[in-house]
Amino acid sequence: MIEGASGPWEVVIGLEIHAQVISRAKLFSGASTAFGAQPNTQVSFVDAAMPGMLPVINEACVAQAVRTGLGLRAAINLRSVFDRKNYFYPDLPAGYQISQYGQPIVSRGEVVIDLAGGVARRVGITRLHLEQDAGKSLHDQHPELSYVDLNRAGVALMEIVSEPDLRSAEEAGAYVRKLRTILRYLGTCDGNMQEGSLRVDANVSLRRLGAPFGTRCEIKNVNSIRFLQQAIDYEAGRQRDVLEGGGRVVQETLLFDPGEGVTRSMRSKEEAHDYRYFPDPDLLPLELDPQWVEDIRRGLPELPDEKKARFVADYGLSAYDAGVLVAERETADFFEAVARGRDAKLVANWVTGDLFGALNKAGRDIATSPVNTARLGQLIDRIADQTISGRIAKEVFEAMVETGADADAIIIERGLRQITDAGAIEDAIAAVLAANHDKVQEYRAGKDKLFGFFVGQVMKATQGKANPKLVNEMLRGALSG
Amino acid sequence: MALDKAAVVRIAKLARIKVAEAELEPLARELDGILGWVAQLNELDTSDLPPMTSVVAARLPRRPDTVNDGGYPERILANAPRTEGGFFAVPKVVE
Numbered sequence: 001m002i003e004g005a006s007g008p009w010e011v012v013i014g015l016e017i018h019a020q021v022i023s024r025a026k027l028f029s030g031a032s033t034a035f036g037a038q039p040n041t042q043v044s045f046v047d048a049a050m051p052g053m054l055p056v057i058n059e060a061c062v063a064q065a066v067r068t069g070l071g072l073r074a075a076i077n078l079r080s081v082f083d084r085k086n087y088f089y090p091d092l093p094a095g096y097q098i099s100q101y102g103q104p105i106v107s108r109g110e111v112v113i114d115l116a117g118g119v120a121r122r123v124g125i126t127r128l129h130l131e132q133d134a135g136k137s138l139h140d141q142h143p144e145l146s147y148v149d150l151n152r153a154g155v156a157l158m159e160i161v162s163e164p165d166l167r168s169a170e171e172a173g174a175y176v177r178k179l180r181t182i183l184r185y186l187g188t189c190d191g192n193m194q195e196g197s198l199r200v201d202a203n204v205s206l207r208r209l210g211a212p213f214g215t216r217c218e219i220k221n222v223n224s225i226r227f228l229q230q231a232i233d234y235e236a237g238r239q240r241d242v243l244e245g246g247g248r249v250v251q252e253t254l255l256f257d258p259g260e261g262v263t264r265s266m267r268s269k270e271e272a273h274d275y276r277y278f279p280d281p282d283l284l285p286l287e288l289d290p291q292w293v294e295d296i297r298r299g300l301p302e303l304p305d306e307k308k309a310r311f312v313a314d315y316g317l318s319a320y321d322a323g324v325l326v327a328e329r330e331t332a333d334f335f336e337a338v339a340r341g342r343d344a345k346l347v348a349n350w351v352t353g354d355l356f357g358a359l360n361k362a363g364r365d366i367a368t369s370p371v372n373t374a375r376l377g378q379l380i381d382r383i384a385d386q387t388i389s390g391r392i393a394k395e396v397f398e399a400m401v402e403t404g405a406d407a408d409a410i411i412i413e414r415g416l417r418q419i420t421d422a423g424a425i426e427d428a429i430a431a432v433l434a435a436n437h438d439k440v441q442e443y444r445a446g447k448d449k450l451f452g453f454f455v456g457q458v459m460k461a462t463q464g465k466a467n468p469k470l471v472n473e474m475l476r477g478a479l480s481g
Numbered sequence: 482m483a484l485d486k487a488a489v490v491r492i493a494k495l496a497r498i499k500v501a502e503a504e505l506e507p508l509a510r511e512l513d514g515i516l517g518w519v520a521q522l523n524e525l526d527t528s529d530l531p532p533m534t535s536v537v538a539a540r541l542p543r544r545p546d547t548v549n550d551g552g553y554p555e556r557i558l559a560n561a562p563r564t565e566g567g568f569f570a571v572p573k574v575v576e
Contacts, residue, residue, distance in 0.1 A: 042551045057541060141568075
């Protein structure tokens with residue numbers, strides 16, 4: 001909802017996501033899909049649309065689309081059809097894109113998004129279809145020319161279309177993040193938005209609550225979640241101003257300008273597109289064997305929603321912590337490796353707290369963590385067996401990150417072993433009480449708050465190494481005596 | 482006539498074919514004639530028949546996910562009117 005002078009408006013958003021399929025070869029040719037090669041070195045005559053060349057479908061790309069559909073709890077259509085979508089652009093050599101129009105490979109799925117305050121919401125998936133990517137045009141290399149590289153032409157894409165179920169920029173962001181997480185778990189798309197492996201188009205319209213849908217505008221090719229949210233907020237505000245000014249929203253295609261933070265009309269698209277879809281005569285309908293689909297279903301990994309539910313049920317984690325841990329499969333695996341046989345909540349705190357902090361600071365991800373699962377486990381074991389206190393453990397952890405040594409080595413080398421010897425603690429307490437005679441009097445006269453002060457002094461006297469529980473108990477005894 | 486001059490203009494534009502004004506009317510007549518001839522097929526009742534997408538009773542052939550093509554940029558670029566540094570070079574197209 002956004003506020004207007006004439007009352008609130010409901011923002012209605014549907015997203016179309018183009019996700020590049022992870023495969024070695026292209027959708028209809030044997031050319032490589034690897035990113036970053038020299039221009040036009042990964043192009044076959046099929047991709048270049050040389051006359052007489054025929055497309056042959058890559059079965060692995062079909063499997064990836066099915067896998068994704070199953071991960072989105074969608075219907076897999078055992079018969080789908082490839083169509084030609086006709087338009088002219090220099091990076092589309094054939095003059096048409098092979099896509100799926102009336103009969104896509106996947107329909108009717110859902111994604112559950114996690115919103116602030118632990119709220120979960122279902123977002124409908126209308127369809128997922130397979131299509132070819134276009135080549136890449138570079139417009140800034142020459143004053144009068146555009147340069148075209150066809151390496152990307154023909155790489156398999158999954159276009160994933162959501163229902164208009166999203167109601168704010170935040171929800172749109174949560175949807176993209178969740179979809180990306182699911183794709184990464186499935187191993188069907190790497191989700192890298194900078195490299196263009198995941199591209200988002202947003203359809204945005206406004207309406208009064210309960211009224212029919214308003215006229216929508218489509219914001220094309222947004223390549224980060226932050227820009228997507230900015231673009232939606234800007235566009236919702238623009239449409240509100242048009243509507244409240246007595247105008248009508250004109251259906252158009254927009255580009256978001258991140259520099260100015262505004263959306264602009266793409267004039268080239270003003271000419272109403274007529275793609276003249278028709279079934280591609282070079283390709284028979286794609287028919288899938290139900291058993292083949294079933295085999296893919298059986299091979300699916302545990303997905304983020306299931307993993308999260310299991311972390312809550314089996315490890316007693318909060319929904320929030322579980323959600324943070326399952327956002328990346330690598331993080332979830334790391335957590336589980338450490339949590340096995342240990343206090344899972346404590347492990348979750350260490351992973352989401354100190355470890356994430358250290359990774360952020362070092363600009364690393366969990367795969368290249370300076371502290372591996374065995375070492376974090378050893379550190380947590382030393383807390384559990386009371387060799388060190390939780391507070392000292394943080395110091396040990398920092399040293400582990402810095403030096404690469406393990407916890408035991410650092411504890412020994414720096415003499416950080418916890419003092420659990422009652423005699424030593426008793427001596428420290430006696431010294432503190434003797435040195436603070438006046439405060440002891442005040443405490444005994446009823447100033448309870450001073451207890452914390454005494455604890456602090458004893459910890460200081462033992463360089464933080466005294467067992468805090470013992471200190472508390474013994475100090476209470478000594479002060480009441 | 483079902484297909485008029487305006488439709489021919491539109492089709493020509495979408496197909497990027499330049500048609501002289503004088504040719505539009507005759508072209509509309511011709512195309513309309515072709516469509517009318519094909520439209521005879523509508524006289525058949527096909528309500529119980531699935532659409533036929535191919536004349537061969539075959540399964541769509543599949544290829545394995547193996548890289549076995551590409552690596553010949555000079556052949557890909559051989560027919561291009563202009564190239565620069567391994568790219569096709571075309572008149573500037575900008576959004």
